Amino acid sequence: MLNAHDILETIHMIQDENLDVRTITMGISLLDCAHSDLSVTCDKVYDKITRYAEHLVRTGEDIEKEYGIPIINKRISITPAAMVLAACDNKDAVKLAHTLERAAVTCGVNFLGGYSALVQKGFGPGDCELMESIPQALAETEHICSSVNIGSTKAGINMDAVAMMGRIVKQTAELTADRQCIGAAKLVVFCNAPEDNPFMAGAFHGPGEPDVEVNVGVSGPGVVRAALAKAGDCDLTAVADIIKKTAFKITRMGQLVATEASRRLGVPFGIVDLSLAPTPAVGDSVAHILEEIGLESCGGYGTTAALALLNDAVKKGGVMASSHVGGLSGAFIPVTEDAGMIAAATSGALKLEKLEAMTAVCSVGLDMINIPGDTTPEVISAIIADEAAIGMVNSKTTAVRVIPAIGKQAGDVLSFGGLLGEGPVMPVNTASPARFIERGGRIPAPMQSLKN
Amino acid sequence: MKRAVITVIGQDAVGILAAVSGKCAEHKVNVLEVTQSVLQDLFAMIMMADVSACDIPFAEFGEQLAAMGRDRGLSVQAVNAEVFDAMHTI
Structure with missing residues (x-):
């Protein structure tokens, strides 16, 4: 039998903490x-x-x-x-x-x-x-x-x-x-793009997938932050445990929606993507979870460790809640789509170099970052190469979605509206990688690829 | 049996239970269980109901309840009980 506390908890998550299926x-x-x-x-x-x-x-x-x-x-x-x-x-x-x-x-x-x-x-x-x-x-x-x-x-x-x-x-x-x-x-x-990712802008239907399928991406950073706030002072083992339990509940809801959508559409269910996806709305921020864990601002020292804990706990909690997990599954850190990241980038606490470190331990990469409009194509290529190297060596997905703000400089703002949000143009290291990029060719697959 | 959970959250007032159960009776929804609780100083009533015989589409029934709640300054939601089963049971 259901109890009143559980029911009210769910209602509270939906009404006040932005729980949704993304x-x-x-x-x-x-x-x-x-x-x-x-x-x-x-x-x-x-x-x-x-x-x-x-x-x-x-x-x-x-x-x-x-x-x-x-x-x-x-x-x-x-x-x-x-x-x-x-x-x-x-x-x-x-x-x-x-x-x-x-x-x-x-x-x-x-x-x-x-x-x-x-x-x-x-x-x-x-x-x-x-x-x-x-x-x-x-x-x-x-x-x-x-x-x-x-x-x-x-x-x-x-x-x-x-x-x-x-x-x-x-x-x-x-x-x-x-x-x-x-x-x-x-x-x-x-x-390392996943072939069943339901999240944009990187979704595509890979050649190994069936004719048609339904994939569902859950969300709920606000729910995780609220659960941590309620718990007060506890050690990091307890923090990880709270995140796991919350991720389990969020994912079960995603699984329910996925199963129901699959049944009604008469289309096979593919996967649930466990990612915590922020929006620019207040109370829907991954950065604020990191700050709730104990950082003054996202981007300061400790950010990478806290994000690693969060990303791992989300997967551990979510994986048991769904019959098939796939896609990107982790924590997203898109700067312009996350109120806490926008604030940290604007104040200067969050820098591009820290974001690159964060991408080594979470699910995507340098995502939704505005860079100066005069950034050269070679520098953008080199940003892509660095991210790809992190992904290649760590057998994980990484990605680059940077927006050169044409005609703007560091400190100016680009505003997209809607879920894409807005954010400051962040300064970029301009030392030229031109000769490296012009060489072309292929960086050979690392030793990690030789698993057979 | 198709079960739904009806939650009513807001300031306590005379006639809330009567209004919600009246709406249930009007559409052949059988109330199975009622509990009351207090959530952050707000009145919270939870009803478990059997909606298998509901004479209008469930989404519409939910919308009618929500509209009735809005008139009285209450948040009323009718949700398929599977949501709570999924989230809170293993």
Whole structure:
């Protein structure tokens, strides 16, 4: 039998502590849409997405009402678009991007991810065309998210792709300079990209996934912070225990929503992503959890250790609560999307170098960071290479989503609105890595790759 | 049996229980159990109800209760009981 305390705890979490399901993401394979004629491909892509995801948004809203749990986003992820484009004689990727945008609007989803290429070991047919089209595609669409995987523990790092991406990130920002450079906020460069990630901007539906599936991303930094605040002075063993218990509850709710969405849509359940995903809303911040653990400000010494504890405890609590765990699963640290991170970056307590250290122990990487508009493509490439190296050596996902703030300097502000938030432009070390980046080639896979 | 948990949170007042159970009766929802508690100085009533025979879609029933609560300055929610089972039982 349920007891009153448990029921009120749940109601309190939803009403006052921002507990929600962050996203239901339907992954759709487009491999069977590839055709030598690009127009035929586009028609098949549009038909398949709108047929499979026709009821996605309505189903999400129904579950939201019946279970009393806010489901913030309904999204679609697709087979990396470069794979679909590979078969086309005319590789005009932007045309495909416009088709995807039309499908996203018809389905009513918040974002469609998978305008992507996987080039960790080299470029296949369609990969270069897709990558070169990213700036224009993101400037001319609203709902499309793009990602490129440039490295992995198994394959090493494709430094030719890294060099390209530094330039492409900068161009993407330039083409959307009149809109706060928002294009770059929808572009992620990955190392070890997961194939079933439901979170944007990095979601895509990997080639090893089924025809269609439903993946769910939970959230709830506010709930974790509130649970720690209630516990008061306890040692770090107890802190880890509280986080585990809270993560278990949050994930069980995500699992319930995932199972129900899968049943109603008649689509297999894929995974639950255990990530703690912040929003700019007050009380929904990962940085504030770190501060609740005992730091004066996120970014000070102790941040990496506290984040390591948090990330590990979230996984330990969540993994038992779900039948299949996947995606990124950990704590996110997107600077402009987290009220505590924004405050710490503005005050100068949180610096780029500390963020890089933090990415070694949490689930993603340098995420949603505004950098000065005059940062050179080579420096952006080198930022990507450093992050990829951390991911490659530690067999974990890392990513870079930096936004060159065109025409702005350190201390200025970029404001995207909505879940993407706003934040200060952070200073970047400008010592030139140009010669290193120009060398090109591949960084060989590390010893860790030789597990067989 | 499809169970729902109805929670009423707000300032205590005469007739809350009658109003909520009246709405349940109107839509053939059977009240199984009622408990009261105090949460941060606020009145909290929790009802367990069987909604299998509810004559309107459950989401709509929940919306009617919420609207009735808003008129009285109360937060009223009807939630599928599976949510609480999932979160609080192993």
